[in-house]
Amino acid sequence: MAKVFLNGQPVEHPHEVHEHIxxxxxxxxxxxxxxxxxxxxxxxxxxxxxxxxxxxxxxxxxxxxxxxxxxxxxxxxxDKFHLFVFLGTIIFVGIFFGFTMFDMKSRDALNDEQETFVRWKEQENAGKGLVVGVDNVPERRAKVLAEIEAHGGGHGGGEHGGGHGGGEHKAEAKAEHKAAAH
Amino acid sequence: MSTAVQSQDPHPAVEPSYLVSKRGLMSWLVTVDHKRLGLMYLASVMFFFLIAGILAIALRTELFTPDQDFMSAQTYNQVFTLHGAIMVFLFIIPSVPAALGNFFLPLMLGAKDVAFPRLNLLSFYVYSVAAVFLIVAILTSGLDTGWTFYTPYSTSTGTAVITATAGVFIAGFSSILTGLNFVVTVHKMRAPGMNWNRMPLFVWAIYSTAVIQVLATPVLAITLLLLIIERSLGIGIFDPAMGGDPVLFQHFFWFYSHPAVYIMILPGFGIISEIITVHSRKHIFGYKAIALSSVAIAVISFVVWGHHLFVSGQSELAGVLFSFLTFAVGVPTAIKVFSWVATLYGGSIQYNTACWYGMAFLWTFTVGGLTGLPLSTLAIDVHLHDTYFVVAHFHYVMVGGTVVAFIGGLHHWWPKMTGRMFNETAGKWGCLLVFIGFNVTFMTQFFLGHQGMPRRYYAYLPEYQVMHQVSTIGSYILAVGLLWTLIYLMHSLWKGEKAPSNPWGAVTLEWQTQSPPIEHNFHETPHIHGSPYDFPEIDKSAGALHH
Amino acid sequence: MSNEHAHAPAHDDDEHNPHLAHHFDTMGQQTASAKLGMWLFLATEILMFSGLFLAYFILRMLYPEMVLEAHEHLSKWAGGINTVVLLTSSYTMALGVRSIQLGDVKKLRLMLVLTILCGCIFMVVKYFEYSAKFEHGMLPGKFYSAHLHGYEIDGLPHIFFGVYFLMTGLHGVHVVIGLAIMLWMFVRAGRGEFGAKNYVAIENTGLYWHLVDLVWIFLFPLLYLVK
The missing domain is CATH 1.10.287 (Helix Hairpins)
Incomplete structure (x- = not known):
């Protein structure tokens, strides 16, 4: 009885190793x-x-x-299946990147359009002002806060997520964003 | 009551079974036998099921009255977090694949073992280390983030987030190793004649699960690593206070954790496919459809994760896209349910305990699946999000789906694993209690959620009290049913009848060897000539075996 | 991921081949399993690193100016030298696999030594790079203090250096693990465990090492070069 099987199929020459050199x-x-x-x-x-x-x-x-x-x-x-595994992996990485980037990009566009910028507004609403930089960088924090102050920032406490309205407000939010990003 | 169909045992039990072929504690601790490892996993996951179940009962008891009773808000947060984290990472994810899958995958393929037996043993110990981490987290300062570890709360709370996430991180490696092992086993270890169209559907389901485990779990690993680094070094990827984006964490987390939901339910589908066809003595309806729908679910599961972020500040455009894609999951899932029902139609159904669980699954899972549709509808989800409706949906799928299938599978394969028959009457009482208890507990929660009861609250408005009490009583019934099941199964180990090699008259390979199997599974390598669901002697003399 | 149980030289007859584990029928089946297992493992590695790459791309998207400014502080030359070193090590590793395919154990051991050497050079360069960053206070997250050392970078550079250390750090851990595996393979080759028909462990080691190289091929331009 033939004893040698691979993948459920009988193998003709089991002792040969088909490796490309x-x-x-x-x-x-x-x-x-x-x-x-x-x-x-x-x-x-x-x-x-x-x-x-x-x-x-x-x-x-x-x-x-x-x-x-x-x-x-x-x-x-x-083995072509190894190629399939490899390319499949790349496709799943693509899915991971694609959807996440799509959200990040379209979120920015919509935030601009609706004059909401979630990341920075949330911090204002925490009542602590804009906390950027890090604990051991007091100068930077002071600098950023000063810039926000100069732009009339620090209007914490307002509800976020829509209903902000107002062109002025938009400019202000953008300025803050810029100030914080730099 | 069904009588066991005794098929002729081709090999009288002369060789000792895997349970007694080697003796002593060490022979278990360093075993590379997939069957022993399966049992070790079974014992471990059952232990954590018990722990997390006790936590669940504590939660329901606290919710018996609207006011705070015996848990502080903080304790309540910790208890529901640990209930979720332990259930998900230490019970459901390893439950079917690592316990039943380990035991039956090689047997069903006609192999002597999985492809990498030592890796299998390693996987078990990695899982044990993960469990130790989680237990340490519980015993030190606990964990109160919810099982999802959302930032920024998880980077600021004072509880043992790092220890717990390290535990989950390690558990992920165990899951990866198991999945990798199973994919290779299915590809390379099939017995002669076992082509893809002759593989049992449980194998197909475990295979799809293993593919998800391999592809999704690494992303969980890096997510948790980033979370640990974020919490310890504050690098500012997820934490808004440091300039990061908390919604990004949710993307990372759900890229794994949504597919992980299918890691939890797909093996359950596989068990149900086996149970339904064997106990209705009929060739499975739509073999290819069921097999390929498992693969389809595995693939689709990777493109729907955004439905967890509908109200998290994800862009509306992405929300619409994810909502649409989420509906697509319903198609392969419905194909399965219809095929099972069509299999039952006209079959000579043996109403025994395993079959009862199969039928219970058809009801509870269908409810769980259908209530997923309103949740995937973007506009409706805005209202139902974070209410008990979500809790009920999730539990209908995970408990009503996976756990019911798991217990059903345990009954289906109990004679093979232990070599003992359990008491059928006791089994049916247990199934009845579980089914009633489960539905009373969670059906009520759909209504609670619909009326606006938010999840994760330790106290609530008095108008919800009646429904909360009904739900709590249901959970006690469920607990009694599960304990009863544990008792009679344990009892069968000592007092149960000796099991024949094929008590249900099944055709798949695991039933073609003795009960319990010998160490190398088969006396000689089996050759496969046809479908795993042709019941020749039964189809020819249908009715003769059915009384 | 090899399944060899015994340490005797290869034998042609599978029935009595000491390299054949009990649960496999043929060497072909055993080798194919080991290789498929390795490719699946590489898939998990790629997906794990992809999380860090995604974090990097999102960082670029959120804070483009800061990333551009901060990355100027990385040494292009150190990164470039390391790229050449790592590519060379990949080359020697590939030659090592070729040697054992031809049954030349001596040359395999030589190639392993060369590969290990390249890996060590890589780590040494990395050490100097890291210590320079430590000195300048360019540390991740809340330990960032470059401004105290006279380096003003606008924006939130602590995130960039966090990502930098995470990506290169995780990559470095993989290099160290690779070195340990190659050392082990060197010892095993010395014991005569590999031959022209039994070298899947070497091949898998090579696959792992090439993956480490692959990750670096993307890390290098993204962190050090791109404007």
Whole structure:
């Protein structure tokens, strides 16, 4: 009786190990490409690309990662299911990033539109004023508070979550936000 | 009452069973046998079920009158937090997969063990360490954040948040290891002829669960790590006082914890699929639909977490999107329920205890599932959020769904695990008490919540008193039912009849070996030639076996 | 994640192969299980790190100017050197796996030593980087005190340094664990436990090490370079 089964299927030659052995030239080529790409991304970082620098850096990083995964980790020659596991993981990371970022972005847009900025308003309502910075940075805290004072802030106690109204108020909230962010 | 259908035992019990093949305490403590580990998990989760159950009874007793009785507000907060945290992380999540799954997954696949037996043992000890952390948290300053650890309260309260979250963090690793082990086992350890279409539905359910465990739990780990760091160093990711965003914590937390709800319920679905088909002596209706709907639920569960954030300050746009996606979960879930009912239709149903639990599940889970729809409706949820309606919905799914399925599965497989039959009459009384007690407790809470009773209050307005008292009495009935079940099951260990190898006439592989199984499960590796739900001798002579 | 129970050299006949655990039927099944298990483990690692990356991206979104200003205080050169070192270690690790595929245990051990060496260099550079940050008070959260050392960074830089230390710290922990595993593999290779048909433990070690490299490939530009 055939004794040897894998995945519920009989295996013809159980003693053979079907592993792909890449030639040295592959490894040398890959590490060479990785070094070149590292140099590229390093050099580009000195140029002022503005917001595009994130895109460029990420594209280069993805190319590098693909090289490592495909050749060093043998995914190109490996069981296709391992590739499925890997890509599936990336998709779930994408879901995690996508929905969370979507909320964060759309929340900002709506907060602007409705003149609510939850993060900072909540702190005002706690009755403690705007607590930013950290306990052991009294100067910064004083500085921020002074800026808020200068913009006529500190109107704590009002209910938040809608009904703030007023263009003035909006400008004020934005100024606070800016003051706090800097 | 059903008579046990004695099938011919192909291998008379000459080899000692896994229970006695090795002796001594050490042989248990360092065992890598999946069956022994399953029993060890079973004992552990039952212990924590008891602890958290006692806490629940304490809560219900406090709520018997509108005023404060014997718990201070602070104590009440701690008790409901610990009830939730222990139930979720130490009982429900490991209950079916780690206890019954460990025991039956390799048996149902025709394997000698799981793929990584030593990892399995490690997983058990990791779970034990997690339990120690949580117990230390209880014994020191307790925990009062709710089981969800929402910031910023969890970063500012004076209770043992770090110890408790460290415990949950560690429990997560145990869960990951179990899930990883099961995925590999299902892929690589199937017996000859066991292709994907011949796998029992319990295996499909455990497999889907394991996939969620592997994909979701790491995010819980990093969330809790961030929370611990936030609390100790104040890095300002979650804590608004330091410039962070508390809603971000909820995103992180629910990315794990919503799929985790399906870690809790999917294995229950698997048990019900087994119970319904075996005890109605009929091929399961819609095998592929049930199997693939488990996978579908696993995937969809990852894109609905935002429905926990409807009133947390999440953007309305995201709220609408999550609300829509949440409805999608209803489709595969309904496919399952319809298939079970269709399986029962025209079957020769054996009304024994396991089957009773299966039927109880069909009622309670359907109520739990349907009440999820109003909660996923964005506009209605704004009113029902944080009321007893949510509490009732959650308990209908988790207790009425998972716990009922778990106890049903325990009865279904008890003869196989212990080699003893329990008393059927006692079992039915227990099931009746559990069913009545459960419904009285939680059905009432739907009405309470609908009338505006908020959750997590230790005192309440007098007009809610009658319903609270009904609910409390129901919880006592439920507790009596569960204790009764414990008593007769324990009694059966000493006084129960010896179980035949296949008392229910089932076709899946675990019934093809002796009760209890031998250490290596099967005398020789089984070969599978057909569906796990063809009941040949029964289909041909239907009625002859049914009296 | 290997399941070898015995320590004798490999044997062709599976029936009596001492490397074959009792619950597997063939070496092929055992190897495939170990590798699938490793890939699933890598999936959990990726998802765990993804939480930190998401925290980083949200930090950038909420406080773009602060992140830009704070990241100027990280040493591009230290990060760059470490990138080269880590890539090299990945290369030597891959060559190590290739050596054992060809049955060359001696070369495997050499490659493991080189990889461990690179890992150690990485940690040393990291040590100097961290101590500079400690000196300048650029610490996470409420321990942040760079302003007292004459570094004025507008906004809430304590969050940036919190994320920086968390990401590089968790990565560093993985490097240290990787070094320990490779040391263990070095010892096992010396005992003659691996051969051309029995090297899945080495392969899995390699997979783990490449993942550590992968994480760094993204960490480096995001923390040190991007403007």
């Amino acid at each position: 890449s030639p040295m030239s592959t490894y040398n080529g890959v590490i060479g490409a990785l070094f070149v790409l590292t140099g590229l991304t390093f050099a580009v970082s000195f140029a002022d690309l503005g917001p595009a620098s994130l895109t460029v850096a990420m594209v280069v990083a993805f190319i590098k990662a693909t090289l490592v995964v495909a050749y060093f980790m043998h995914l190109k020659y490996d």
